Amino acid sequence: MKQQSKARAHTNIALIKYWGKRDNKLFLPMNSSLSLTLDAFYSETSVELSDSFEADSFILNDQPQNSQETAKISHFLDLFRQTAGIKTAAKVVSQNFVPTAAGLASSASAFAALGAAMNHATGLNLDLAELSTYVRRGSGSATRSVYGGFVEWQMGTTSADSLAVEIDDASWDIGMITVAVNTNKKTLSSRDGMKLTVETSAFYPAWLESAAKDLVSIKEAIHKQDFQQLGEITESNGMKMHGTMLGATPPFSYWEALTVEVLTKIREIRRQGWQCYFTMDAGPNVKILCRYSDAEAIQKLLTTAFPDNPVIISKVGSGVKLI
Amino acid sequence: MKQQSKARAHTNIALIKYWGKRDNKLFLPMNSSLSLTLDAFYSETSVELSDSFEADSFILNDQPQNSQETAKISHFLDLFRQTAGIKTAAKVVSQNFVPTAAGLASSASAFAALGAAMNHATGLNLDLAELSTYVRRGSGSATRSVYGGFVEWQMGTTSADSLAVEIDDASWDIGMITVAVNTNKKTLSSRDGMKLTVETSAFYPAWLESAAKDLVSIKEAIHKQDFQQLGEITESNGMKMHGTMLGATPPFSYWEALTVEVLTKIREIRRQGWQCYFTMDAGPNVKILCRYSDAEAIQKLLTTAFPDNPVIISKVGSGVKLI
Structure with missing residues (x-):
C-alpha cells in the first residue's frame, strides 16, 4: 500500500485543568477537563504509509529524530495500525508552529495532527470523538485539540468513552493572551x-x-455566554490546581518570581476595568482569558510592564483538519 | 488600690500553623498548632492599676495611643478585672522589640506580655496554662508565647481548655532565621x-x-530530636496553609516575587548540604528553621543573595517573665 495524508491541529489551554491520571498507560484522567482551542499555535503533520519503507521515520521541524523519539511515535501509530489490521511503516514529517518563545507545550497539537493524518492515511476514518480517544494516548491534552472552541474532555469510564465533546464554538468575542515567563525546559x-x-x-x-x-x-457560564463567570471559574480552577502542589509531600511549585509579578499586574489591569482572568499550567508561564476585542489593549499594558517577555495574542482556533 | 507589674514575652513562629477560627469572639481556633518561641523578638509591658486613674491609658513605643487602640486594650484587661472583681483603671506602657524591618507581627509577644503583667498586677496569679487562655483572647498566637521552646496550642473544646502546653525546651541546637521580604502593611x-x-x-x-x-x-520528631523530620513537616505544613488560599474563592496569595526567589535560594542552600527548612505566615516574609550552630553560615549565604533584605538570626526564646 501507499497512502499519504496531512493534517493541522491547534493547541488548547485548559480552563478546567486536567491534573492527574487514573491510568498511566491508557492516559485516562482523574477528572474531566475543559479547554479553549487557540488559533495562533498549531502543528502540521504528514503521514506517508508505504510498503517500501523498512521502518518508521520521524522528522520534526526539519530534524530527523533519534530512535527513542521515533519509538514513541511508532507506539502511537500502532494503535491505528492494529485497528486497521496493517503493519505498514510510516514516514512522519511534522512542523510545530508553537514558537518556543511562547512557553507553550506542543504535544497537544502534535498528537492531534499526527492522529488526524494517520486516521486518514490508514483509511480508518474514525469520527472525531473516536479519534480523540486515540490521540489521547499520545498526550492527554491532545484529546481536546480535535475540536475548536470550548471543548470538554469527558473522563469517561473506559478508554472508549474518555473522549472529547464540542461544547461551544466560542464565537462570542473570546481571546487568549500568553505571557512567556520562562521558556526553558521545566x-x-x-x-x-x-x-x-x-x-x-x-x-x-x-x-x-x-x-x-x-x-x-x-458549562453554565458558556451556555449563558457569561464572560465574567467564565473568567472567574477559570482563574479559580487554575489556582486550585497550583494549590494542590503546595499540598504535596514534598510541596512544590512551578511559580517563578516573574510569575507573581505577572499575576499581580493582571489583577491591576482588571481593577482598571478590563475583563481579564489568568490561568497557568504546569509551568511558570501565564495565560490570560479576555475579550478578543480587548486583547490588543491588554497586550500593550503587559508589554509595557514586561518588555522582555513575549506577549502573544490568539483568537479562538478550530479543530483538526486535513490539509 | 495601686499595683504595678512589668513583664517580658517573646514572639513565636508556628511550625504547625494556626489558620482559621471556630469562634471569632473567643479566639477559638479550628485546629491545634505548634510553635517555636524566638529570643530575638519580644515585648516589655508594664501595667499600673490605680484608683486615681479615671480611665485606661496606653502608651506603645513611647507614643500615647488613640481611643480606638486603647479600647482594644481595655476590652482585654476587662477579662482579668472581671475575674478579679475589680474595676480599677490601668496605665499600660509597652515597648515592642520586634523591629518593623523584621517583617514579623508583634501581637503575640504584645498580648502575652500585657497579660502576664496584668495577671500579676491584679493579684490573680493564674498559672501559665490558664494565663494562656486569657492572652488568647487578645491575639490567638499570643497563646503560645507564654512558654519558651516548642509550644503546642491545643484547640480544646471550650474557652477554658484552648490553651498552651510546653512540649520541649528546644535546647538541642535549634535556631530560626527571618528574611524580611516586604515590611509594609499587608x-x-x-x-x-x-x-x-x-x-x-x-x-x-x-x-x-x-x-x-x-x-x-x-511532636514525634521533637520527641526523637529528629531535625530533618521536624524541618520537613514544618515546610510541608506551611506550604499547605498557603495552598488553602489558592483554593479560596476568589483565590489569593501573600507571595511576592522576592518570596519565590527566597524559597528557591533556601532549596539551593539545602542542596548544598545545610539543613534548613522554610515556613511562611500570612505575609510575604520567610522564616527558616535551622541548626543554631549553622545560622551564621546560612545568614551569610542569604545576605549575599539578598543584600537589601534584613536577615535576622534568633535563638530559642523563653516564656513570659516578670521583670
Missing part, C-alpha cells in the same frame, strides 16, 4: 508533577470534587 | 485571610485533617 515535567500530586497531596481528593463542580459551573 | 490581614479561607476554600476541610496529622508527626 525541572519537573507535568507528568511527574501530576503523579506526585495524585500520590501525596493532602488536597487531591478535594481538588477532584471541586473540579467536577467547576466543570458544571463553567 | 493589603489583606491575617484575620481576613483566614476568614476567607475558612468560608470558601475547597481545601479547608483537608487542611484541618492534615494539620491534625502533622501535629502528631511533629
